[in-house]
Amino acid sequence: MFRIIFLFVIFSFLTGCASITESKNQSISVSTGDVTGAMCTLSNSKGSYYVNSTPGSVMVRNACDQLTVTCKKDGYVAANPAAGSVQDESKGMAWGNIIFGGLIGIAVDRQTGAGCTYSQQNIIFPMQKVSDKSGVSNIKQLKDLKGLLDAGVITQEEFEKAKNQILN
Numbered sequence: 001m002f003r004i005i006f007l008f009v010i011f012s013f014l015t016g017c018a019s020i021t022e023s024k025n026q027s028i029s030v031s032t033g034d035v036t037g038a039m040c041t042l043s044n045s046k047g048s049y050y051v052n053s054t055p056g057s058v059m060v061r062n063a064c065d066q067l068t069v070t071c072k073k074d075g076y077v078a079a080n081p082a083a084g085s086v087q088d089e090s091k092g093m094a095w096g097n098i099i100f101g102g103l104i105g106i107a108v109d110r111q112t113g114a115g116c117t118y119s120q121q122n123i124i125f126p127m128q129k130v131s132d133k134s135g136v137s138n139i140k141q142l143k144d145l146k147g148l149l150d151a152g153v154i155t156q157e158e159f160e161k162a163k164n165q166i167l168n
Helices: 002-013 015-020 094-097 102-112 138-152 156-167
Strands: 025-032 041-044 047-051 054-060 067-072 074-076 089-092 116-118 123-124 127-129
Touching: 025 041, 025 067, 025 116, 041 054, 067 074, 074 102, 138 156
Parallel strands: 025 123
Antiparallel strands: 025 054, 041 047, 041 067, 074 127, 089 116
């Protein structure tokens, strides 16, 4: 009987295998492509983390959910907003809970984030220049200008002159 109680106590200390053996933090690098000096925010259910100037790195707390990345710089917008989403994955040590930790160990690892990681450690969040501070892109300005030409508000000569100013 004593032996059974002893084994139960020993196994109870082994619950949450990844919580004991794995780090709950991870370094993530962020680059904004050819654009440098952007400020980026990385967020998950454990908090928000900041890269003050790209390219750069930050230590994030692992969570068993998506990591969202947003970057800002005056005069620039995200070229591919979908690049700002990184999905979590289960760590190999979390599977040790099947043998040692059981449901309690799985719950502890998921709650603390120790059982999950972000496999994409180098995030590229491309940015592109906008034509003015209001965030209106060259394409939108050209479409608006073409609308004015089609409506007869401006002449073809005025259109060409304005188009060249936008593109240069």
